Amino acid sequence: MPVYLDNHATTRVDPRVVTAMLPYFDELFGNAASINHSYGTEAAGAVAEARRQIAGLLNAPPETIVFTSGGTESNNLALKGVLAGARPGSHLIVCAAEHRSVLDPARRLARRGCELTIVPVDRYGQVDPQSVADAIRPGTALVSAMLANNEVGTINPVAEIAAVCRAHNVPVHCDAVQAIGKISVDVVALGADLISLSAHKLYGPKGTGALYVRDGDPPIRIEPLLDGGGHERRLRSGTLAVPLIVGFGEACRLAREVLSQEAAEIGTLRDRLWDGFCERLSGIALNGHPTDRLPGNLNVSFAGVDGEQLMNGLSQIAVSSGSACTSADPEPSHVLRAMGVPESLSKASLRFGLGRFNTAADVDLAIEHVAEVVERLRQHSSTH
Ligand SMILES: Cc1ncc(COP(=O)(O)O)c(C=O)c1O
Structure with a gap:
């Protein structure tokens, strides 16, 4: 899985x-x-x-x-x-x-x-x-x-x-x-x-x-x-x-027992994920508020890749796409649109949601896997 x-x-x-x-x-x-x-x-x-x-x-x-x-x-x-x-x-x-x-x-x-x-x-x-x-x-x-x-x-x-x-x-x-x-x-x-x-x-x-x-x-x-x-x-x-x-x-x-400590731990994992993407990839943008945000959320646009191909390439992690909401009728995200994110970028964005059961190893795997798929798709589109 x-x-x-x-x-x-x-x-x-x-x-x-x-x-x-x-x-x-x-x-x-x-x-x-x-x-x-x-x-x-x-x-x-x-x-x-x-x-x-x-x-x-x-x-x-x-x-x-x-x-x-x-x-x-x-x-x-x-x-x-x-x-x-x-x-x-x-x-x-x-x-x-x-x-x-x-x-x-x-x-x-x-x-x-x-x-x-x-x-x-x-x-x-x-x-x-x-x-x-x-x-x-x-x-x-x-x-x-x-x-x-x-x-x-x-x-x-x-x-x-x-x-x-x-x-x-x-x-x-x-x-x-x-x-x-x-x-x-x-x-x-x-x-x-x-x-x-x-x-x-x-x-x-x-x-x-x-x-x-x-x-x-x-x-x-x-x-x-x-x-x-x-x-x-x-x-x-x-x-x-x-x-x-x-x-x-x-x-x-x-939740009442663990909230503050858990939020800090999940926030650290989320920052590790973002830092890892920044080290490995150019042409990425964070969607959402830089500081007023949930500790486990990371929504990122990857310029120069097709959103559908990106989702299809990600076999090792379960994430959500920015192009399709979780409802029965997929459509470009109304949230990213309301924020003024261009449709090409909104379609090429991923929502990562980290939680209680995630580890640093999960994050490191995600960094490697996403970076590898994004680089491959970018190379592919530049040679075509
Ligand atoms: C902000 C927000 N409101 C409401 C809902 C709907 O909640 P439920 O799945 O319990 O119907 C969700 C679920 O995705 C949500 O994220």
Whole structure:
């Protein structure tokens, strides 16, 4: 198997998370809503503990955590839920480099009559809080700004954006799916009213996530996407995925324990990768912010090579291409385009995502392998 360097797409479930989950598939299989017997109360207790663990990582009260099926659902719930609770024709602000699970619901809402402003990003993929302030107007119902970008790792000044929104009494949603477990996310310091999370990006299982919904005054007006049994404070009906939620909780507990040291170690590996490319290759460019970035992210354009040939040549490592997003319909990266990266370079870019299980040997292999393939392709194109 190739060396896995695609930790922004997903992460391997930590073995300690697997161990925590296993009993909840068989002997502790109860429904967390069936609390009239011990099967149910056992499951409800495990969910409550997971809620505390997740909230603990965010410095949030446990009751603010609403379980969902993952980041996509959390983003949909935030945008569609708040707009459904607002006056018809209300105004929504999102940023140009957001994940598709924010941009696509925003565009759907616009087709249904909501007013939409897409705020641009700078050449690093960062949003200027002033552009958000300029876009806010009477009738703005929500601003959505991601914390860390999934392609280039750039970290947005969300606390400043949230302060701007608060000054105008506009709620703010933050997609923190790529940020939690990688950098410190404190709901008080961040000041966002709604925060999307997903377990599979921090060594937890796929198919579970959460939306943090701030408590207190003024209350957040949000309508559910799913009606049914009234679970999760009536915001998300459906039987809770107890084993996955237990895994999500354990992943957050572990992240809280190791975050700062792990971030430093992964950052060192990422720098080793970049330094190695710089030593071996000319004509390369870093995409994303030079310092305000996730520790594990390295997005690089390789001038003079065809992106598809580059991806096809890389048999020894698993990475993502800048030309095709991870969705079902591949297209040039809207993030790199929004940053002003020319299409030829954006197509010839790779996203490396380093994570908990990577070693210096993985990085050294990647440097050699990528340098060799890039040099070969460049030679080939210069002789043709
Ligand atoms: C920034 C960001 N938001 C949302 C999502 C969607 O999360 P999920 O895969 O849990 O639906 C992802 C996943 O790629 C992401 O990177």
